[in-house]
Amino acid sequence: MIEIREARKQYGDQVAVQTLNLQVNDGEIFGFIGPNGAGKTTTIKMTVGMLRPDAGSIRVNGIDVWQEPLLAKQCIGYVPDNPDVYEKLTGLQFIRFVADAYRVPLALRRQRTEELSAAFAMQDALGDLIESYSHGMRQKIVLIAALVHAPRVWMLDEPLVGLDPKASLVLKTMMREHANQGNTVFFSTHILEVAERLCDRVGIIHRGQLVACGSLDQLRTERSETLESIFMEVTEQ
Ligand SMILES: Nc1ncnc2c1ncn2[C@@H]1O[C@H](COP(=O)(O)OP(=O)(O)O)[C@@H](O)[C@H]1O
Ligand SMILES: [Mg+2]
Numbered sequence: 758m759i760e761i762r763e764a765r766k767q768y769g770d771q772v773a774v775q776t777l778n779l780q781v782n783d784g785e786i787f788g789f790i791g792p793n794g795a796g797k798t799t800t801i802k803m804t805v806g807m808l809r810p811d812a813g814s815i816r817v818n819g820i821d822v823w824q825e826p827l828l829a830k831q832c833i834g835y836v837p838d839n840p841d842v843y844e845k846l847t848g849l850q851f852i853r854f855v856a857d858a859y860r861v862p863l864a865l866r867r868q869r870t871e872e873l874s875a876a877f878a879m880q881d882a883l884g885d886l887i888e889s890y891s892h893g894m895r896q897k898i899v900l901i902a903a904l905v906h907a908p909r910v911w912m913l914d915e916p917l918v919g920l921d922p923k924a925s926l927v928l929k930t931m932m933r934e935h936a937n938q939g940n941t942v943f944f945s946t947h948i949l950e951v952a953e954r955l956c957d958r959v960g961i962i963h964r965g966q967l968v969a970c971g972s973l974d975q976l977r978t979e980r981s982e983t984l985e986s987i988f989m990e991v992t993e994q
Contacts, residue, residue, distance in 0.1 A: 759815070763812060778967075783939050783940065786944070787956060788956035790947070790961050791992070792992055795964060804943070805830070806830055816829075836900055836913040837899070837914055844886065847886055848887060873900075877924050877927060878924070891919075892919040896919045911940070953983070958971060
């Protein structure tokens with residue numbers, strides 16, 4: 758579960774996220790959408806403990822991210838918007854490095870690395886340097902590393918960018934299964950069709966403000982037929 762209370766962030770004079778209140782429950786996939794520069798990445802970085810909010814509080818599974826950062830981060834799997842990782846490591850070295858940081862026992866990390874790399878068809882590339890990877894392969898290695906400690910809360914910033922159709926389907930299926938097991942999945946995307954089909958609830962952020970939030974059924978009843986038309990309506994001005 759994610760509880761964002763009155764969180765706010767500005768860079769210099771530029772307000773990136775205005776007072777934001779948002780709760781994502783266990784068992785839910787929450788889709789975060791909004792125009793470029795709306796504040797999605799800033800919100801995600803505040804929630805995973807990378808960017809300190811100027812005001813407000815954020816709890817993940819009941820733990821305050823900024824008061825108990827280590828404890829909170831143990832339940833979070835974070836995929837950043839840009840898969841910039843250590844290029845001079847092999848994929849496997851990078852996964853081990855992350856698994857070390859999270860103190861994942863050897864047997865478990867082997868099993869998870871095997872399962873995840875098979876799911877994303879990365880087994881044959883694990884021994885290669887990350888600098889030789891395509892964008893999609895980097896995205897996959899970041900995903901595998903983010904999930905190797907089996908976090909309950911997934912925070913994924915545009916995770917589908919660069920993935921091939923097969924990997925994209927695999928990830929979407931994993932997201933659904935993870936939520937169905939009572940966990941929380943929060944992701945941002947520009948692919949409205951994916952948000953429409955996959956999410957239990959959707960939030961639209963515009964100029965740092967949550968301008969719409971709810972289940973697709975709620976939004977359709979309140980506003981318009983498709984997520985695309987709702988998006989256009991609430992981000993018009
Ligand atoms: N490090 C930064 N320094 C200054 N301004 C930033 C920085 N990061 C983001 N911003 C600004 O904050 C706003 C929100 O950005 P961001 O959260 O990255 O939006 P999104 O992920 O929705 O595209 C934008 O106006 C962006 O220019
Ligand atoms: Mg972003």
